Amino acid sequence: MTIHRHMIKRIITSTALCCLTAVPALAQELRFTVWTGSEAHLSMLNGIAEGYTAAHPDVTVKFETVPFADYVQKITLQLAGGNPPDLGWLLESSAPTFTQAGVLLDVGDTLRADAAYDFDDLSQGAMGLWQDGDAVYGVPFSTSPFIIYYNKSLYDAAGMETPDALAAKGEWTWERLKQDAAKLTGDGHWGYQSVDGQGYDSRVLHNLIPIVRSYGGEAWDETGCGLNSDAAVQAIGLYHDMVYGDKSAVPPGEQGDFFTGNAALTMTQLSRVSKLKDAGFEWGLAPLPSGPAGQASVIGQAAVVAFAAGKNSDVAADFLAYMTNAENVAKMAEFFPPARQSVLESEAFLSSNPAVTPEQMTIVAEGIANGAVAPSHVAYPQIEAAMRPKFDALWSPEADLKAVMDGVCDAVTPNL
Amino acid sequence: MRTAIPATLSLRTREALTGWLFVSPITLGFLIFFVGPLIAVFGYSLTEWNLLSQKSTFVGMQNYADALGRNPDFWHVTRNSLIFAAGLVPLNMGLALYLAVALSRPFRGVVAFRTIFFAPVVTAAVAWAIVWTFLLQGEQGAVNQALALIGIDGPNWLREPSWAMAAVIVTRVFKTVGLNMILYIAALQAIPRDYEEAARLEGASGWQIFRMITWPLLAPTTLVIMVITVVGSLKVFDHIYLMTGGGPENGTLVLAFYIYEQGFKFFDTGYAAALAVILFVLIAVLTIGQVILRARSERA
Numbered sequence: 001m002t003i004h005r006h007m008i009k010r011i012i013t014s015t016a017l018c019c020l021t022a023v024p025a026l027a028q029e030l031r032f033t034v035w036t037g038s039e040a041h042l043s044m045l046n047g048i049a050e051g052y053t054a055a056h057p058d059v060t061v062k063f064e065t066v067p068f069a070d071y072v073q074k075i076t077l078q079l080a081g082g083n084p085p086d087l088g089w090l091l092e093s094s095a096p097t098f099t100q101a102g103v104l105l106d107v108g109d110t111l112r113a114d115a116a117y118d119f120d121d122l123s124q125g126a127m128g129l130w131q132d133g134d135a136v137y138g139v140p141f142s143t144s145p146f147i148i149y150y151n152k153s154l155y156d157a158a159g160m161e162t163p164d165a166l167a168a169k170g171e172w173t174w175e176r177l178k179q180d181a182a183k184l185t186g187d188g189h190w191g192y193q194s195v196d197g198q199g200y201d202s203r204v205l206h207n208l209i210p211i212v213r214s215y216g217g218e219a220w221d222e223t224g225c226g227l228n229s230d231a232a233v234q235a236i237g238l239y240h241d242m243v244y245g246d247k248s249a250v251p252p253g254e255q256g257d258f259f260t261g262n263a264a265l266t267m268t269q270l271s272r273v274s275k276l277k278d279a280g281f282e283w284g285l286a287p288l289p290s291g292p293a294g295q296a297s298v299i300g301q302a303a304v305v306a307f308a309a310g311k312n313s314d315v316a317a318d319f320l321a322y323m324t325n326a327e328n329v330a331k332m333a334e335f336f337p338p339a340r341q342s343v344l345e346s347e348a349f350l351s352s353n354p355a356v357t358p359e360q361m362t363i364v365a366e367g368i369a370n371g372a373v374a375p376s377h378v379a380y381p382q383i384e385a386a387m388r389p390k391f392d393a394l395w396s397p398e399a400d401l402k403a404v405m406d407g408v409c410d411a412v413t414p415n416l
Numbered sequence: 417m418r419t420a421i422p423a424t425l426s427l428r429t430r431e432a433l434t435g436w437l438f439v440s441p442i443t444l445g446f447l448i449f450f451v452g453p454l455i456a457v458f459g460y461s462l463t464e465w466n467l468l469s470q471k472s473t474f475v476g477m478q479n480y481a482d483a484l485g486r487n488p489d490f491w492h493v494t495r496n497s498l499i500f501a502a503g504l505v506p507l508n509m510g511l512a513l514y515l516a517v518a519l520s521r522p523f524r525g526v527v528a529f530r531t532i533f534f535a536p537v538v539t540a541a542v543a544w545a546i547v548w549t550f551l552l553q554g555e556q557g558a559v560n561q562a563l564a565l566i567g568i569d570g571p572n573w574l575r576e577p578s579w580a581m582a583a584v585i586v587t588r589v590f591k592t593v594g595l596n597m598i599l600y601i602a603a604l605q606a607i608p609r610d611y612e613e614a615a616r617l618e619g620a621s622g623w624q625i626f627r628m629i630t631w632p633l634l635a636p637t638t639l640v641i642m643v644i645t646v647v648g649s650l651k652v653f654d655h656i657y658l659m660t661g662g663g664p665e666n667g668t669l670v671l672a673f674y675i676y677e678q679g680f681k682f683f684d685t686g687y688a689a690a691l692a693v694i695l696f697v698l699i700a701v702l703t704i705g706q707v708i709l710r711a712r713s714e715r716a
Binding site: 072079 | 466467468469470549550552553554555556572573574575576577661662663664665666669677680681682683685
């Protein structure tokens with residue numbers, strides 16, 4: 001009975017397909033991979049997808065969460081297995097590798113064809129990694145500077161001046177952050193937690209580069225590896241002393257989460273505000289501290305890309321354009337600071353997230369204006385793997401920082 | 417009974433066909449999902465194949481030459497794998513045998529003890545590894561806090577190169593020892609009690625009984641356990657991935673994890689396939705070696 005029904009269905013479908021070749025596509029589902037599992041983020045994304053379905057009833061978009069740590073591997077396997085997602089998020093560190101491998105769809109023509117899209121509104125600085133001549137391989141949906149989150153309840157209880165107040169007076173420096181963290185350590189909580197608690201492993205660069213840049217150093221550039229420069233070693237020394245001298249930073253292998261009240265300060269991005277919804281303490285945001293070389297904001301970037309091997313690449317390109325038009329970028333700005341200048345400069349952006357005050361959002365906007373994207377490279381996976389074991393030597397009280405960083409650069413240089 | 421096999425065939429052929437039909441699902445599955453990939457891996461190992469860009473060129477034995485001759489990392493991770501196995505296998509088998517001897521005779525609460533030691537085997541590997549990373553934290557970890565009570569300042573187990581390997585070996589032993597213990601208990605219970613009684617009447621001591629009677633009779637089981645444990649220890653991946661990620665300073669970077677990194681992080685699939693073939697050969701040689709040794713000692 002079922003077999004018959006299937007058979008009939010197939011005959012009807014194939015007849016319909018034969019007769020209707022002139023009519024574009026029947027129902028299509030776009031598969032879109034993301035690394036967020038946050039309900040707030042997903043309901044916002046689904047809202048955008050519903051808007052698209054309303055205008056294109058044949059198309060639905062399904063967001064699929066892939067955990068951050070395995071994201072690149074899983075996407076790669078899906079690509080290799082001939083079952084790629086139609087669209088997905090991609091992090092700045094993966095941009096050169098994926099672009100060069102030719103697996104991303106060039107959406108340049110689609111974006112430029114629509115005058116209302118206003119391609120030139122996308123900040124050129126933010127587009128740098130995702131463009132090759134006229135080809136466009138992705139549109140950043142998040143150009144998110146690292147900022148400091150602080151536990152206001154702890155600051156108030158200690159009668160200390162808060163980081164944003166210090167920043168307003170121009171006294172918010174890494175040295176000051178170090179002193180504050182030391183004073184606020186104790187009673188079962190730490191002074192400072194590295195970025196998402198991953199500052200010793202996969203995100204060691206995100207952890208250290210903001211300090212290094214404010215001391216005038218850089219991870220690498222055309223002249224080679226800069227991680228063993230005097231400025232870099234001095235900056236890394238500051239953090240090292242927080243871990244082993246002051247014992248104020250959550251050390252490697254320990255758990256101490258800012259978002260559950262177990263650390264007084266941390267450095268991360270705007271999207272983590274959603275984790276503070278039920279926080280049992282008051283909190284505030286501040287810009288990154290400055291160093292001897294001034295303030296150096298660091299931007300973590302992620303883009304929406306379409307995969308060249310996707311089965312619905314035309315529709316995927318069209319949805320990518322829809323998702324990154326001015327209206328939807330403004331919606332996403334609540335969590336993901338945009339690359340569109342018009343949105344970034346609008347009043348609406350400053351009040352887009354009810355949990356964040358316009359003053360706090362200004363910190364984010366200024367971070368984008370003054371920031372440079374976190375380090376990336378075509379050989380980033382190889383660099384990261386070569387670097388990681390060398391960086392491990394840093395995390396002991398007696399580490400000879402200069403020698404360790406020389407070792408890191410020896411490992412990095414052959415890959416540059 | 418209706419049968420699809422025509423009655424014109426001889427009984428022998430019909431029986432053979434019926435037999436093949438019955439085993440065909442598993443045979444097909446085995447060919448498609450085991451033998452197929454195994455042959456494919458040999459094929460891939462002769463290419464330079466980038467998983468991401470899908471570009472593949474035939475390079476002959478180049479990947480093998482790179483691994484064995486040019487890449488110092490290969491020997492480092494192979495050494496790590498052998499250290500892991502050398503630490504895990506004797507510890508695991510010794511503990512399994514000790515527990516089995518202690519728990520093979522019935523006494524009050526024996527089932528509870530067996531369950532306790534077997535429970536980690538059926539615990540999810542992920543949960544096991546994550547719980548241990550918490551217990552082995554530097555200062556706040558339960559292990560170090562317990563050590564502090566008796567005045568010992570414990571190291572940051574998973575973060576210090578000299579301790580990390582020991583920590584992953586011991587936690588892995590706790591995870592897997594239960595299975596070997598059960599195999600030994602089954603073997604011990606299969607040994608007829610008469611032998612022991614006879615030996616006792618002859619005045620043999622407990623140790624003599626164990627050495628001259630129990631241990632030789634356990635030999636077939638010991639071989640099976642040894643093979644399983646050696647193979648398992650050389651293939652270890654999840655435990656390392658979750659507890660140390662190969663660190664610190666590549667101190668726990670074992671071969672299986674290194675293969676994963678080459679294939680799925682650097683997308684160098686051809687090279688990863690060559691490494692997988694080398695691991696396969698290494699395990700095959702060790703396993704065959706053990707079987708031969710056992711056969712020789714039996715003849716002696």
